[in-house]
Amino acid sequence: MHHLGATRSSLKPDHLLQTPDTFIRTPLPGAENVDFIIHAAPQLGARFTQMTAAFAAGGSLGYASGQRFLYVLEGELELEAGKRSHSLVPGGFAYLPQDAPHTVHAKSASRAAVIEKPYQRQTGAALPEIVVGDESQIASTALMGDEGLRVRALMPDEPPYDFAVNTMTYDPGSALSMVEIHVMEHGLLMLEGGGIYRLGDSWYPVEAGDFIWMAAYCPQWFGALGKKPAKYLIYKDWRRHPLGA
Numbered sequence: 001m002h003h004l005g006a007t008r009s010s011l012k013p014d015h016l017l018q019t020p021d022t023f024i025r026t027p028l029p030g031a032e033n034v035d036f037i038i039h040a041a042p043q044l045g046a047r048f049t050q051m052t053a054a055f056a057a058g059g060s061l062g063y064a065s066g067q068r069f070l071y072v073l074e075g076e077l078e079l080e081a082g083k084r085s086h087s088l089v090p091g092g093f094a095y096l097p098q099d100a101p102h103t104v105h106a107k108s109a110s111r112a113a114v115i116e117k118p119y120q121r122q123t124g125a126a127l128p129e130i131v132v133g134d135e136s137q138i139a140s141t142a143l144m145g146d147e148g149l150r151v152r153a154l155m156p157d158e159p160p161y162d163f164a165v166n167t168m169t170y171d172p173g174s175a176l177s178m179v180e181i182h183v184m185e186h187g188l189l190m191l192e193g194g195g196i197y198r199l200g201d202s203w204y205p206v207e208a209g210d211f212i213w214m215a216a217y218c219p220q221w222f223g224a225l226g227k228k229p230a231k232y233l234i235y236k237d238w239r240r241h242p243l244g245a
Contacts, residue, residue, distance in 0.1 A: 008204065014218040015199040016044060018211040025054065030062020034106075036114075039211040040187050046213055048117040048163070050187035050235060055106035066118040067128075068096040069165055071135075071154070071233055073191075075110025079103070082130045088112075093154050093165075095131040102130075113189055113233055120162045120240050128160040135167060148174035157239075164238040169231045170195070175223030184236040186214040193230030197222050 009022040018039055025035040033056040040046040053061065055075065070077070071093045079086040079094050081102035088094060096102050098119040121127070133154065140150035148171040155165050170193075179198065194207035198221040199214060206212070206222075214220050224230035 008206075008210075010202065010204065012200055012202065014215040015202075015220075016040070016211075016213040017197070017199065017204050017206065018213075020209045023052075028062060031060065032062075033059030034061060039189075040213045044213060045215060046185065046187070047237065048115060048185075048187065048235065050189075050211070050213075051114045051116075052189070052211075053112050053114050055110040055112070057106055057108050059106045059110075061104040061114070064096060064098070064102075064116055066116045067098045067163075068102075069113075069115040069155070069163075069235075070094045070096075070104065071113040071165070073111040073113060076107040077110055077112060078105045078107055079132065080105075081132075086132050088132075089134075091135040093131075093133055093135065095128070095155060095161075097128045097130065100130060115163075115165065115187065115235050117163055117237070120244065122159050122162070122240065125159040128156075131156065140169070143168070144177055146174065146177065149176070159239060162238060162240050163235060165233065165235050167191070167231060167233055169229050170222070170224035171229055172224055172226055176221050179219050179221045181217055181219050183216050183242055184238065185216050185218075186212070186220070187235040188212040188214070189233045191231045191233055193224060193226055193228050195222055195224040195226070195230045 008019045010017045023037045035054045037052040040050040072088045077088045138152045143149040150169045152167045190210045197204050197206045
């Protein structure tokens with residue numbers, strides 16, 4: 001039922017809130033038995049793509065248009081990369097450098113967040129390497145000393161890597177200590193719980209399943225509401241000069 005056109009989704013010049021009632025699924029070249037929800041793309045103004053991939057059992061991804069990051073939401077994926085096989089279950093993740101040969105197959109019906117970005121090499125830096133891990137095995141750190149707001153870094157914070165992906169978990173009632181305005185853009189997928197997000201001059205209720213894109217310099221703030229923690233997966237471009245030098 002469409003509720004006479006009502007939705008929490010909203011598109012403004014510097015941000016997008018996309019809620020599940022507005023998701024449209026599409027196939028992509030090279031992928032088999034996978035439907036994609038393309039949340040952020042250059043057509044939006046983003047300099048990366050972020051998608052949710054819904055795999056049927058046996059489904060597989062096609063080629064990557066740049067670097068690729070995977071985070072498993074449901075089910076089980078088999079990754080073949082670097083002459084090794086990896087089983088990725090919920091919370092499992094992988095980073096594949098641009099042009100790194102790899103295959104991704106679903107052992108069962110599965111869903112995964114997929115982020116792709118053209119690689120921007122830093123002069124004199126080594127090339128990035130394949131990264132495979134499990135979020136549950138990564139120690140969390142308190143953001144700005146606030147134990148109610150915990151961050152897990154899923155990518156190495158080193159010169160070869162030009163973006164970061166973190167999970168952030170807020171205890172009920174916890175909030176960012178400031179409104180952030182910065183040069184990085186974000187892709188954000190709400191994983192658990194909910195709260196209030198300020199984007200630009202707008203304030204939105206958000207909940208698990210929602211996606212948010214934030215352009216560079218979009219004012220942003222989040223506070224968790226409810227009786228259980230709020231958690232999201234967040235991408236940002238990182239460690240590169242704005243002029244590309």
